Amino acid sequence: MNQSLENIIEFxxxxxxxxxxITDSIEEKSPDLGIGSSDKPITRDHIWFSPVSPSYPPSYDYNYYLDGVQQTVITKLIRFSEYKVPLHLxxxxxxxxxxxxxxxxxxPTTKVSFRVLLGPFRTLEKKANTRFRIDKDFNFSSSGNIYTKITQQxxxxxxxxxxxxxxxxNDNKIxxxxxxxxxxxxxxxxxxxxVLRTILELGLAMEFxxxxxxxxxxxDGPLVNLETYKRLVSKKYLKILNSYRLKFxxxxxxxxxxxxxxxxxxxVAQDLLNSTRECSNIFVWNLNDVTSDFSRHLGSVILSAIxxxxxxxxxxxxxxxxxxxALVRxxxxxxxxxPPESDLDSCESLSLTSQEILSNNLCNSNFKKVLSSILSERWIYPQKNSHRSLVELFPIEQIEKWLISTLDSPFKLKSIIN
Structure with a gap:
């Protein structure tokens, strides 16, 4: 246990x-993150792909998979005369x-994990008219560099x-x-x-x-998170995402x-549902057209297949x-x-619509190969609830099972801070 946590416990x-x-009640271990919703009309035309079938034998071009999980419990209640304040671990x-x-x-190839104590400490400090110190190397704050801190310990x-x-x-939230x-x-x-789980996933992805x-x-998750949380992940990787060439x-x-x-x-909603038993109708837009609240430039260089x-x-x-x-994106x-032989090597020159980029025969062919590789993973299907069985890739489920098996039990988490 590091000195910062000991200081918090003393406080x-x-x-x-x-x-x-101590009971076996837990929070959701790996909740799915939703994506932005908006009624903004689609101004650009979409691209419709004739049904794409999985490649057999499977190509496994994208053969590395990443996901994250979490376990959260209330570990203490700070009692005041009129209310109680929970601390989470x-x-x-x-x-x-x-x-x-x-x-x-x-x-399994790589795993990164950490424990974090969460509570409204600054507000409690003012309430009790006292002070406590947190070593900056063990403090997750608005200054960012969170993934770097995790991997240095x-x-x-x-x-x-x-x-x-x-x-x-660095303003008060509570x-x-x-x-x-x-x-x-x-x-x-x-x-x-x-948010911390997403930052951990993004940091691991960028490192890999x-x-x-x-x-x-x-x-597992939308690429819009790259722009949303890049400042908090790592100063090293922030330089990559802020450079058109390195980001490419x-x-x-x-x-x-x-x-x-x-x-x-x-x-096109109804057309998306008219897939056959073995083949899927696939529609493609620029990411800007199917989500919102993120960098417009990042969305313009990503295609979204639904x-x-x-x-x-x-x-x-x-x-x-x-x-x-049953729809996925x-x-x-x-x-x-x-294509590798293309002279394009920077995101600065990629403000193209889905129609423009996929009108190129080589790009179109490569895009279909990627889709075919994805569809190769649709069997075996996850043995979860019906929705997960319809939309989750089997390797993602296996990562979750593996990672969950490595997490502290609720009993252990609740007993760590005595």
């Missing part, structure tokens, strides 16, 4: 503490699995995150007047855990791709898998009432489909 012990009964992990093309087996090290302060700026709102305190803590530029990676090289090797499609143009991943399975699931819930960067 917390100055309050009236209520011990938490989370164990977060992200990992990569490799699909061996020789035998088709999935093999041993696996499963303890960190601290003050949920009374925003990540976007003041003493709302300390009694336990729902708000818990919501902020769980939201912070999800920059160290292995010839390898191809599918990350990075985007050549990564695809984002989105399991929850919220924004869908009405004019389709039903497992149309034949949809037909036999009685508890799925709408075919729209894959964010495929334009650099990933540009």
């Amino acid at each position: 917390v012990e100055e309050f009236d503490i209520e011990q938490i009964q 989370a164990h977060i992990a992200a990992g990569i699995m490799f699909r061996n093309p020789k035998n088709g087996l999935l093999e 041993p696996p499963d090290s303890f960190f601290v995150s003050d949920t009374s302060l925003k990540f976007s700026q 003041d003493s007047s709302v300390l009694g709102q336990m729902g708000l305190i818990r919501s902020n803590a769980l939201s912070r855990v999800r 791709v920059t160290e292995n530029p010839s390898k191809k990676l599918i990350i 090289q990075f985007l050549k090797s990564i695809i984002g898998s989105v399991k929850t499609v919220i924004r869908l143009p009405n004019k 389709f039903q991943l497992r149309p034949s399975l949809l037909a036999i699931l009685p508890d799925i009432s709408s075919g729209y819930s 894959f964010d495929i960067p334009i650099p990933a489909i540009i």
Whole structure:
């Protein structure tokens, strides 16, 4: 246990503490992140692909997969006369699995994990008229560089995150007047855990791709997160994403898998559902057209393919009432489909529509190869709830199972801070 966490524990012990009964109740380990929704009309035409079939034998061109999981519990209650303030402890992990093309087996390759104590510490400090110190190397704050801090410490090290302060700026998010709102305190803590998990995933993805530029990676989650959280991940990787040329090289090797499609143009909605049992109708837009609230430039260099991943399975699931819930979105960067001999090597020159880039025969062919490689992974399907079975790639499920098996149990998490 590092000195910063010990300082926090000493600070917390100055309050009236209520011990938490140790039970096997947990928060959601790996909740899916939604994507932006908007009613903005689609101004550019989409591209429709005739049904694309999986490649047999499977090509496994993108044979590395990345996902993250989390486990969160309330570890202490700070008791005041009129209310109680919960402190949360989370164990977060992200990992990569490799699909061996020789035998088709999935093999774990890399895992990064840490523990973090979360609470409105700055607000509690003012409430108690006292002070505590947090070593900056173990403090997750708006200054960022979070992935670098994690990887500079041993696996499963303890960190601290003050949920009374925003990540976007060092302003109060929770003041003493709302300390009694336990729902708000818990919501902020769980939201912070999800953000930290996303930052961990993005940091691991950027580290992997920059160290292995010839390898191809599918990350579970939208690529818009790259722009949303780049400032918080690492100063080293921020330089890459802020450079048109370096970002081009990075985007050549990564695809984002989105399991929850919220924004869908009405004019093609029904056509998307008219897939056959073995082939999927695939529609392609620029990412700008199907999501919002992120860098317009990043969205202009990413193509989004929306389709039903497992149309034949949809037909036999009685508890799925709408075919729209079977839709997935894959964010495929334009650099990933540009031929190697092309003279394009910078994202600055890639403000092209999906029609313009896919009118090139080689780009079109490469795009279909990527889609075919993705569809090669639709069997076996995950043995989860019906929605996950329809939209999640099997390797992603296997990563989750592997990572969850490495997390602290709720009993252990609740007993760490006595």
